[in-house]
Amino acid sequence: MLTTKRWCSILLIVLTLWAGAAWGETLDRIVAVVNGDVILYSELQEKVRQVEKISPESKPADATLQPQFERQVLNQIIQERLTEQEVRRMKIAVSDREVDAAVDSLKRENNFTDAQFEYVVQQGGQTIEQFRSGIKKELERSRLLERVLKSKTVITDEQVDAYLKNAKTDEGNTKERLRLSIIFLPTSEGAQGKDADDVEKLAREIHRRLKGGGDFAKLAKEYSKGPAPEEGGDIGYIAAEELAPDIASAVRGLNANDVSEVVKAPAGYYIVKVVDVQREKLDSGDSSARDKARRALFQREMSRKFEEWIKELEARSFIQVSL
Structure with missing residues (x-):
């Protein structure tokens, strides 16, 4: 026969399993x-x-x-x-x-x-x-x-012509291309607290060194986890409209050799250097544009x-x- 103590132990196990199942269902349900x-x-x-x-x-x-x-x-x-x-x-x-x-x-x-x-x-x-x-x-x-x-x-050529015509009206007759160098410090998925704070502190320390005359290419090679770190983070020319809103806002109005503030993005922190700025006229006959x-x-x-x-x-x- 089962003793009272044994019955209590079984009941406790059953209740624990039931509570765990109920809790799991709350967390992950259909x-x-x-x-x-x-x-x-x-x-x-x-x-x-x-x-x-x-x-x-x-x-x-x-x-x-x-x-x-x-x-x-x-x-x-x-x-x-x-x-x-x-x-x-x-x-x-x-x-x-x-x-x-x-x-x-x-x-x-x-x-x-x-x-x-x-x-x-x-x-x-x-x-x-x-x-x-x-x-x-x-x-x-x-x-x-x-x-x-x-x-x-x-899609007809007439539709493409109309689209490019509207693009000229909306954006003016020139297209801005920026040559950028990037330092990117990622945060881990869902990072918060100390981990995220440490990444932000490092980004701001790098930014402080850049403002003090630090070499962007050297710091990119040392710290950046983004594209082209061995080239000092230089990603070449990119159209302004291809930039994420936060990055576009950070570099807007910057001249050649200017460095942005630290930019917080969903994946981590960016520091961006504008190496050069090009402005070219829009050409509706350009094959890549079409x-x-x-x-x-x-x-x-x-x-x-x-x-x-x-x-x-x-x-x-x-x-x-x-x-």
Whole structure:
């Protein structure tokens, strides 16, 4: 027979396991079911962190609006899940070679060196692997829509001309390109407290040394974890509109050889030196400008078609939300 003490021990174990299971369920529960596919709260939180990292301005300043923001992100996950299901159902495949070609095309359109490309991706809060994954999904979505709609999206020369004409009106007749050198100090994912403080202190110490006449290239080689550290952080010329808002704001108005203040970004801290400034007239006949305009118009049209298609798909799918 079990003694009273033994019964109490068993009861304590059972209660402990039940409490642990209940606590785990609270932390990670089902927030949506999409045609039988489950979306967990942990997946939602990871996506929220990604969105906030790539677009810090999207995070609600008012904490009471956070549930609404989470619901918007959940809707995005649901649409991604529906798209993935259709890609699998229709057996659409995109190879690594095709992703390579798309990335190379993007570099050519923007005249990016490898260091410039790494910098642009990094300042957007992504790794190269995450960026490539996004390109792959973009290609899959394009092929999916072409197959579903049974038509290709064609951008005419007239549309490109109109786009470039509007760009001239909006930006003036000149384009500014900056030759930049970068010192980047990353913070680890979710870093806070002492770890984040230590990185910020180092960034401000480096900045103090630069203001005191320190050699930017030497300090970049010693400390930078960003692109081209062996070249002193020099990433070459980059168009002003390709800069992240925080970086663009930090270098606005700076002259050649000026150094920015310390810039806090989602992935870490930047110090930027303006090596040179070039201003050139916009030329609507320039092939790279036209390629870039054509891609922008293509993306705009694909987004419009996708919004129409995904609403129809949602209407005929089984979606249960419990957030």
